[in-house]
Amino acid sequence: MRKLVYYVASSLDGFIAAPDGSWDFFGPVHDDLGAFITDRYPETLPGAREKRVFDTVLMGRGTYEPALKAGVTSPYAHLDQYVFSSTIDPGIDPAVTVETGDPVAFVRELKQRPGRDIWLCGGGALAATLRDEIDEFVIKLNPVLAGNGIRLTTSPYDPRRLTLLEATPLGASGVVLLRYGLADG
Numbered sequence: 001m002r003k004l005v006y007y008v009a010s011s012l013d014g015f016i017a018a019p020d021g022s023w024d025f026f027g028p029v030h031d032d033l034g035a036f037i038t039d040r041y042p043e044t045l046p047g048a049r050e051k052r053v054f055d056t057v058l059m060g061r062g063t064y065e066p067a068l069k070a071g072v073t074s075p076y077a078h079l080d081q082y083v084f085s086s087t088i089d090p091g092i093d094p095a096v097t098v099e100t101g102d103p104v105a106f107v108r109e110l111k112q113r114p115g116r117d118i119w120l121c122g123g124g125a126l127a128a129t130l131r132d133e134i135d136e137f138v139i140k141l142n143p144v145l146a147g148n149g150i151r152l153t154t155s156p157y158d159p160r161r162l163t164l165l166e167a168t169p170l171g172a173s174g175v176v177l178l179r180y181g182l183a184d185g
């Protein structure tokens with residue numbers, strides 16, 4: 001069955017964005033990180049032509065909005081795009097499906113359909129709702145302390161142990177790519 005993969009950049013202290021939603025604190029994308037993404041997850045780059053892992057992307061409204069503010073209504077046109085929101089116009093773009101229902105039920109149904117893995121793009125609120133449906137975490141761990149901001153997931157305290165699948169230091173950027181799966185396989 002296809003997996004739900006939360007593929008996301010995080011600070012060392014677990015933040016995916018600043019309190020105002022910006023992400024400048026990660027700094028510019030270093031060549032080594034760019035090369036890694038292009039090689040392993042090319043479809044996570046806007047305008048990509050090649051798909052290696054994902055054919056579908058899920059976004060919360062907060063994750064979709066920066067693109068919207070920049071005038072981009074279909075940021076990942078090469079993927080099946082779903083945005084969870086009760087406030088965005090469902091007709092915003094023919095290439096984007098705005099989902100108003102329960103993300104958990106939606107993901108369970110989506111996993112039954114044939115296809116590549118499903119990219120949970122973010123953000124922290126949607127990841128919290130979908131936490132128990134996530135099969136794999138791919139964290140681009142950046143050597144920066146944000147101090148505060150938007151957390152990787154906004155879940156309440158509820159520890160869950162995972163299994164390390166991969167740890168790849170990328171080089172001069174100091175970014176470490178961490179891949180974790182479910183503890184029981």
Ligand SMILES: NC(=O)c1ccc[n+]([C@@H]2O[C@H](COP(=O)([O-])OP(=O)(O)OC[C@H]3O[C@@H](n4cnc5c(N)ncnc54)[C@H](OP(=O)(O)O)[C@@H]3O)[C@@H](O)[C@H]2O)c1
Pocket residue numbers: 007008009010015016017018020021022023059060061062063064066084085086087088102103121122123124125126127129150
């Ligand atoms: N570092 C990274 O790689 C990365 C990746 C992605 C995002 N981000 C950042 O994360 C931030 C957005 O994260 P966020 O946590 O604020 O928002 P989010 O999870 O992207 O979106 C939350 C919104 O999704 C909608 N939603 C609908 N059903 C939901 C449900 N059951 N559970 C949760 N949300 C539901 C709601 O929109 P309505 O109010 O319209 O109903 C809710 O306000 C942005 O700043 C973005 O830049 C960073």
